[in-house]
Amino acid sequence: MMKNDILNTKKLGYKFYFHDGDNQIACFGSYFTGKEEVFINDDLFSKKRNINCTSTHSFDFESSQYQVKFDMLNILTGRMECTLYKDTKVVAKQIQCSLPDDPKKAFFFIAGCALGGAVFGYAIATIVELFVGKL
Structure with a gap:
């Protein structure tokens, strides 16, 4: 859990949590507005709106290149996959479903x-x- 868990709100959407060493990466994707946010240790690192089925957030942190990829696997069931990459290697992958x-x-x-x-x-x-x- 983050110190001040930014995603622990009543926002409706996908909430993914990853750990890389002592760092927590929290990713949020809204069900309705397409707003996507990526936080590392409570700090916002990437934010954008997306209406496509896939999107990628790229950023540098502690001399490493990170990527967070959102991929809508099934739009009817709301099945979303979120993958965290560090220096082009997969760190973790999670899948959530809105139904x-x-x-x-x-x-x-x-x-x-x-x-x-x-x-x-x-x-x-x-x-x-x-x-x-x-x-």
């Missing part, structure tokens, strides 16, 4: 999102119809 592992829970999550989207869409259409009239 629960239990298929029943995953189904109810997706069904709930679809129902919520339908209700939201109907509400917006009703409000627009009130102000604009029938189209």
Whole structure:
């Protein structure tokens, strides 16, 4: 755990933690905004927004070249792989999934999102119809 765990917030997204010697590398990727951040020992080393399925963050730290690679393996299930490289060698690799592992829970999550989207869409259409009239 970092001294002041920056990723220990209510931000929704992928949170990956790696160790290299005495250093902790923490990586965050947002589910919704595409914002990606890489911290080493509480210090922000790389930050960018990405809408692609892969992205790479490169930076130097303690005379070594580091790379963090985010790779979306399955966009439907939200399966994300994060790989940490040090001087072109793989230090560690982690995979996370935004959906629960239990298929029943995953189904109810997706069904709930679809129902919520339908209700939201109907509400917006009703409000627009009130102000604009029938189209």
